[in-house]
Amino acid sequence: MRQPAAGRRPPNPTRRRLWLMAVLYVSSLMYMLFQGGRTPVMLFCIFNGLILYLILGYWSGIRRISGTRKAAAGGPGATSGLPGVAGSDNRLLAAGETLQVQLQLRLPGIYPVPYVLVMERLERNGGTAIPFEVSFVPNVKRAGIAEYETPPLRRGVYRFLPTVCITKDIFGFIEHTGSFHEEGSFSVRPRTITLYGWDRIRRGAKGHFSHASAPRSSRETTQINGIREFMPGDRLSRIHWGATAKTGQWKSKEFEREALPRTIVLLDAYRSADAGAAERFETAVSAAASLFEHGMRRGTSMGLWCSSAIPTALKARSGGDQLHRAMELLTEVDNNGSDKLAQAILRADPILDQGSMALLVTDAPLEEIRQTMNWLSRRNLNPVCIRVLAANHPLTASSQHEFIAAGAIYTIRSLEELPAALEGREVAADAGS
Template identity: 35%
Template sequence: MQMKPSNRSSSARQWFSFSSRFWIVFASWIICLFFLLFQGGKTSFMLLSMMTMICLYLWIGKWSGISKSKGIRKLRYAGENRAIFYAGDTIEAELSVKVQMIGMAPYVLLRDQLVRRHGETLTFESLVIPDWNRNCVMHYKLTNLKRGFYSFGTSECAMEDVFGWFQHKGAIQVASQFCVLPQTIRIPRWRMFDVRNQGYGRHAMIHRSSKETTQINGVREYIYGDRISRIHWNATAKTGEWKSKEFERESLPSMVLVLDRTQRHYATEEQFELAVSIAASLLEFSRERQIPVGFISLGKSVDIFEPGSSTLHHKQIKDHLMDTDADGYAELSGRLQPFQSKLGTGSFYVVISPGTSDSVLRLLQWLQHKQMTVSQMLMTSPLTGSPEGWSTFCLSKGIVVYPVQRLQELPVVLGGWSNGQVAVGDSSKS
């Protein structure tokens, strides 16, 4: 049989749970009362009256209505309200709170909490003077945020009396979320996909899938030089103008990005962030060119996104890039062999890795044996030395290597800009 605490004991604990400041104020009022009872006179009466008014003011503050406050939060970049940002952006945050308080307060303490998905927490607080409408606005900036998903926790507002003796708090639920995408840069042109460049790499890639089929797709205007077999005689007879047959063409081969997440391959955290930014930039390039793109992430686990071009498909890859880390330890060479059925043939594989080891070379050559066109985005740094030897060796094997030390160099090495010319703007802001 369990003994339940009596109401008398629970009320006693509640009575003694008041703060020491409460007991000081209460004792001061009792002293003033005894002073009036034993001394009498106008002075003691005025002293007790003043102390009583102060106690009433402090007691009313407990029901100040601060807990009923309501708020709204706005996130801006360059004066524009947004919910999607890029790494490196400076985000202007504004928390507006309508304080439902009784009486006056010299200031209100606002506290906001930003939580990253993996548990990292940032706290912002400021003392704000309410205006005549009892609105409190706190401005602060979010800088150097890492890529990922962010959400705001419970906001708090607190007020003190004019003496600074007691503080009253209230919780405000202002739910808002936003995401920080990897930094990207626009790639105007890639020689491998440029129709004006008929180099070896492009010819080997396009030859597999750019041939015309025998399926007639429609009718087009006659172009001087068309063969007689291409003339559409029925359409020519009906319109009285020369018409030619339009045949369907097989689509360009899909591009598959392979992100190396092996921890020991990256000298610094910034080098891995560069790899993620390169992957995100190539993803945007494929979206602009309407090239089906797949994605393979080789880390602690193997995540495979089969080639596609839908908006949902691109969003899924972006979501993965926002949360991924360099957490892999296994060798690269054998990671894809269990997934051969998902790789297909004739695709253009881009391996994004700073590695120059035998394991990386075996992966590149294994993809070649599967009839893939292979290239490597090589993240370099002053600590790793010159990549010329590795680039020359891979080129002799038919593998093109693009060395990149900074994200701004990516359009240059891919052939989108003349040597030494940098794209306007460090990253794409969309």
């Protein structure tokens, strides 16, 4: 019975070449034995020399190839490396940027190698892998450099898989393969955009719980935020003995203060089957990252919650490490949530403090947004929504800025529209107040 095409193994070209060589060798041997003379002997000697050359290719050194990798952000004049990749500094990639990779390879041994084909794979979020192929010709020291540039990368965590190197003899009969693993990983963070004119995060949304707070009147937490000079009246428990011993001067602990009002960024990660859902989610992630970064820059205590399959939550607080943790979470998050917005928001209740501002970023229908914002308002929060629409969705002035009893709704189609939408909406809100 003939085997189905789907289950048949693909033909092996190396095996066919070996069979061809075996047939030619036996033919030349029989030709020499039965014909005799100089020509058959010379032909047989040539075949033996070729076979010896092909056999020695097994010890060409390709199986023990080694190398190092250097990576830098792509683009004109970009020379900064990436953390987690050998030979790099502390620069991070943003979504849409490219990566320039340089491999420095070395072959042991003395066997001549005409060229080396290098095959690399870059894996994203433990799933899909991007393949790259590049070749180089070893120099007299049996070393070489292979370079390539990635396409614009999406947001996520990337790691390099083992590098496979392939070479052939000068006739192309036999293929020899080797590999090495130079570990390296890096993150491509979501795109952000600067929000210059929107101060509503800093001073809080207008409403029943709107208030301004001076830093000195806010309560201190138990989280140490740094070290300051000793001030008369500081308690003994406040003295930082380690810093005092190192500097020879009295030092006191500086505790983090509660920034009022607090702000929570709520990101909707419901898995939708609609066309363009992935693009809308990427825009939503970038908008959430921009809002979080803007709030941290203004000294606001920021929190984060996401309705993904594994719920992501950060309690609202200030400090430089809070922004770093939030960006890491937004880098890895995916739109794999199973509950729609109105049901998923119920799981965010533990981190929603009364009087806080809730920044809702979603592409949900308008009715779900109203229902969710009404629930947040009943929880004594000040909700504001960033609604993300498809890039080709028609947008009018009335649909871009909408007032409802619970709060304001901003509508955008791309990250670039966010600053204009927020600034224009704030002017309208302040004029009507």
